[in-house]
Amino acid sequence: MGNPSYIKMTEKDLIRKIRTLRRIEPRKNWVLLTKSRILGQDLEAKRSLSFREFFRFQFALKPAFVLPVALLLIAGSIFYFSNLKDLKTAQVEYQQKLIQLQGLTPALVQLQTNISQVRESLEKAEVKNPKQVLEIRKSVESAALAGKEVIAETKKMVEATSPARLAPQGEAGESEKIAKTTEPEAQILTSITETEKAIEELENSSQQKVKETVEYLLGEIEHWALGEIDQQRFEEAKEAYRNGDYNQALEKILFLGY
Amino acid sequence: MANLRKQFSKIYDQYINKIYRFIFLKVSSQEVAEDLTSEVFIRGWDSFRQGADIKNIQAFLYQIARNLVIDHYRQKSQVKTISAEFVQMVDPRLNLEEKAKIDSELDQVKFALSNINEDYREVIIWRYLDQLSISEIAEILDKSEGAVRVALHRGLKELRNKLNTD
Secondary structure: OOOHHHHOOOHHHHHHHHHHHHHEOOOHHHHHHHHHHHHHOHHHHHHHHHHHHHHHHHHOOOHHHHHHHHHHHHHHHHHHHHOHHHHOHHHHHHHHHHHHHHHHHHHHHHHHHHHHHHHHHHHHOOOOOHHHHHHHHHHHHHHHHHHHHHHHHHHHHHHHHHHHHHOOOOOOOHHHHHHOOOHHHHHHHHHHHHHHHHHHHHHHHHHHHHHHHHHHHHHHHOOOOOOHHHHHHHHHHHHHHHOOOHHHHHHHHHOOOO | OHHHHHHHHHHHHHHHHHHHHHHHHHHOOHHHHHHHHHHHHHHHHHHHHOOOOOOOHHHHHHHHHHHHHHHHHHHHOOOOOOOOOOEOOOOOOOOHHHHHHHHHHHHHHHHHHHOOOHHHHHHHHHHHHOOOOHHHHHHHHOOOHHHHHHHHHHHHHHHHHHHHHO
16 A cells, blocks of 8 residues: 555655655764774784884895894894883874874763753753653763763773873983873863763753652652552552652653553 | 874764765664774775775775675675664654654655665665765766666666555
């Protein structure tokens, strides 16, 4: 059976419908983390590649050069491993990590904006509209989860950056130059703290809104004539409320009548 | 290298959503789409930093994506699964009726699109979602512009039929 609304569908209507698919987007935190992982892999790959190429070169040498080259290689290895950070590797590594960190700053700012929007909607939600409150609560949970994921990953990157910054450098005085927390790090740490605070406040506000909604509904439904099953559900909702599980209470209330 | 990274970072920002959506509409699974999209950009970055001769980065990324999807179905022989999580977090400012209407329309089109010829589906996505020109699509597919126009026309017709009958 055809849908009559499509019979006269013009090409313009059809294209408009196709464009609704633009709402399909990847998760924002996944986008950020993937970018950071892909572009962050480069340094390690480059280092191991150049090391492999170095060995390939050694084995290609003529026998007459084997002993001196072997000695050189041993001495070189000892020098390399004992002064790994002297070879400017630490500094390069640190710069790479700083670039990664700087890339995450706008992400945290965006995250804070999203949180503010969800919070704004939460504040506008009315306790008389429990489905709306439930919907926004789900948005809050998603936003909080995404936010915590980004923060955890960012913290890992900040921690990974610190040893690189504090590592001893080859030239005297260099370590001092970068021993202090640099601006990108300080910025990211501030952003992390602000975002964590925003998430916590959002979760608290959401919980408070759900609580108020449940209180309103319990008061209203108390006067209703309920069937046996609904009465049982209502009692369970009250029990959940008394136990402080407001989400559970709201869900049970929304099941009344089904 | 820092400069290359910066350039690729911009490319990533520009195409990540498009490539993800293109793959998602073919595999209908968030998890698989994320895995394959990551792989597209890993391969893209590898080629980019090694100085590969990439004339058109967009066509290059889409070609990797197409090949990965083909490999995915070939190797795994996977049955398409529909993920309920494909739509981003609901905009809380929308009221429930508006949201339901939009979701329903999106689901209808997505379902209809997933049931038309694979070649038609690709050109429709590129032309109307990603707004690629006919010549750009022709370049990706290595076909003539005329062939792309024909595919587009037939694709829209088939999609309209599907929407009429579903």
